[in-house]
Amino acid sequence: MLLQRYWTDPFAYLGMHHEGDGAVVRASLPHAARAFARRRDGSMLGEFIRIDDEGLFELQLPQRPASMDYVFDVEDANGRTQVEDAYRFGPLLGDVDAYLIAEGNHLKLWEVLGARRRTIDGVDGTAFAVWAPNALRVSVVGDFNDWDGRRHPMRKRVECGVWEIFVPGVAAGARYKYELERAQGGLLALKSDPLARHAERPPATASIVHAMEPAAWTDEAWMRERGTRQRPDAPMSVYEVHLGSWRRRAAEGNRFLTYDELAAELLPYAADMGFTHVELLPVTEHPFDGSWGYQPTGMFAPTSRFGTPEAFRRFVDAAHGLGIGVILDWVPGHFPSDPHGLALFDGTHLYEYGDPRKGFQPDWNTLIYNHGRREVANFLVASALYWIEEFHVDGLRVDAVASMLYLDYSRREGEWVPNDQGGRENVEAIAFLRRVNQTLAQVCDDAVTIAEESTSWPLVTGAIADGGLGFGYKWNMGWMHDTLEYFGYDPVYRRYHQKDLTFGLVYAFSERFVLPFSHDEVVHGKRALIDKMPGDRWQRFANLRMLLALMFAHPGKKLLFMGDEFAAPREWNHDAQLDWDVLADGLHAGVASLVRDCNHLYRDAPALYEYDADPRGFEWIDFADTGNSVLAFSRRGRGDQRVVVVLNATPVVRYEYRLGVPQAGTYREAINTDSQAYGGSNVGNEGSVRSQPVAAHGHADSLLLTLPPLATLVFACDPANGDAP
Secondary structure: HHHHHHHHOOHHOOEEEEEEOOOEEEEEEOOOOOEEEEEEOOOOEEEOOOOOOOEEEEEEEEOOOOOOHHHHEEEOOOEEEEOOOOOOOOOOOOOOHHHHHHHHOOOHHOOOOOOEEEEEOOOEEEEEEOOOOOOOOEEEEEEOOHHHHOOOOOEEOOOOOEEEEEEEOOOOOOOEEEEEEOOOOEEOOOOOOOOOOOEEEOOOOOEEEOOOOOOOOOOOHHHHHHHHHHOOOOOOOOEOOOOOOOOOHHOOOOOOOOOOHHHHHHHHHHHHOOOOEEHHHHHEOOOHHHHHHOOOOOEEEEEOOOOHHHHHHHHHHHHOOOOOOOEEEEOOEOOOOOOOOOOOOOOOOOOOOOOOOHEEEEEOEEEEEEOOHHHHHHHHHHHHHHHHHHHHHOOEEOOOOHHEEEEEOOOOOOOOOOOOOOOOOHHHHHHHHHHHHHHHHHHHOOOEEEOOOOOOOOOEEEEEEOOOOOOOEEOOOHHHHHHHEEEEEEHHHHOOOOOOHHHHHOOOOOOEEEEEEEEEHHHOOOOHHHHHOOOHHHHHHHHHHHHHHHHOOOOOOOEOOOOHHHHOOOOHHHHHHHHOHHHHHHHHHHHHHHHHHHHHHHHHHHHHHOOOOOOEEEEHHHHOOOOOEEEEEEEEEEHHOOOEEEOOOOOOEEEEEEEEEEOOEEEEEEOOOOEEEEEEEEOOOOOEEEOOOOOOOOOOEEEEEEOOOOOOOOOOOEEHHOOOO
């Protein structure tokens, strides 16, 4: 085919070109029987001649037209249609954009790459641009050109490796992909657009031209206050949600709720339960439901499972209107090897490392981004910024950070490549994570990033200037593991394992922590949270109530996965909604009431959050009473407000238990997990207890308490008594 000589720059051959005193017009129209060129006023320029069997047409004009403004009339089996010539339009990328892309510093890639509706020289259409520097040819194909790669081969901008074309007449809603040919020849599977802003609903994989409607935000008040709501001295209680299984429409084929339906149902529920934030398992487009979103192919596209990008904007706006922040799980560490995605995108290891010892993640059978390649790092940084700027998302929880930090993560000896200094640290990924956090801090410093990091890597939340990674918060996986380990023991053996609950305080203030009971703890045979608890049915619920109240009282921000707030009876199943019917049971309803009350107490008591990341906010009262399996500590905030927490981890009621307290006063029983209102036995202290001037636990004053069985008590001084510390 003659056109093959011009794959890199088809514009040098197709369209109108001056030849001497005349001109020649060429067009690739594979399905045309005949074709004509005419001026826009209707006057004819002439009929094309077919010059090869692949559908190349040529028209020789003896004189140059006064204007380059012309159209084609094309006859095929369906009749005659008017076609605009895509090859009469000039380059799309500006010089500065091309320079920044090549440099790896274009923070708003979504404004120049992907599919963007445009009007050029009065002609409506869509501009397509994709980075594929090593391809021999790139064509945009879609339902507007019969998915025929001969119709719209693109121009290569050699200075940055981007291929571009403006295709007139392509409207919003058109489906498209890219057809790429390797440098050594041979077609790849059709590729979805890495910068697509919308996509077909899986399992279909085409990208969709989408003209984003102007945002109609109503969250100005929230955005002004967002920074203060997410600071280390603010209360943050996060409800982690998988949108596809929180609730479904069983009567309508078990379908998903839409973003708008979720805004109307999920968000008021979260607000009523007292959560400050919702954290969404990835909504970036992904082909496989069973990945839960953690194997995304569309880092700039809200999944179409639940609606349009505008609908997702409305969801975020509605959350802010209810005083709820929105955190997204974001996956910059790895991506699936689906042939329509980023794998071998231009026939080379473009987005991934070429060496499988660096570029393949064995845990998830995924590919690892080449974070050391400036264009790839730029792609991911722009994705992070996109969600925060375009959707007003309040934070990103970065998935699987440990897998990014260590070159030998889940690898045996000989299966990994050391860094240049011979170490196991992934220097390129570390630099990338710092760049993400530094960029977001510079552009939108009121947004927050949270690391899911499961090792003892130092300074995850430390300042970059001090050698840290710069995250706002880190999931405290050690605390979660140790705490669940302790609560799994039969109470008779807990006296031997009390260190599981106390060890976390050794490092509790080394980072800014989130305490997570996440989705990972209730899947793959790990059992539902309620089923991790020992004992008969009553004791399992009592243990769970004790556990949840302890989390709310412990230093660190809070995170609960959906269903845990009412003791979901089964492991999480992403293909079904939560078992909401169990709320008719008093014990399940009691757990929900407890979580609601704990959330509200947590938000109302500064002592429980102001010094979350500061050792001044915590004091052990007694961690050594292993014989009774009793723990007690004090929390305080600025102004020396005090909250006292006592945990009795056995089913034995402890009467007249003397506990030293840091200050004299009347202590209100703000939370008693054994309350009848929560399904407990209603043992307690009749609502409050006044301190006595009797020394205990190193304090001059003490309380004489009744400790309910398998219960957590939270005491606060009531300012109304005049005795508040």
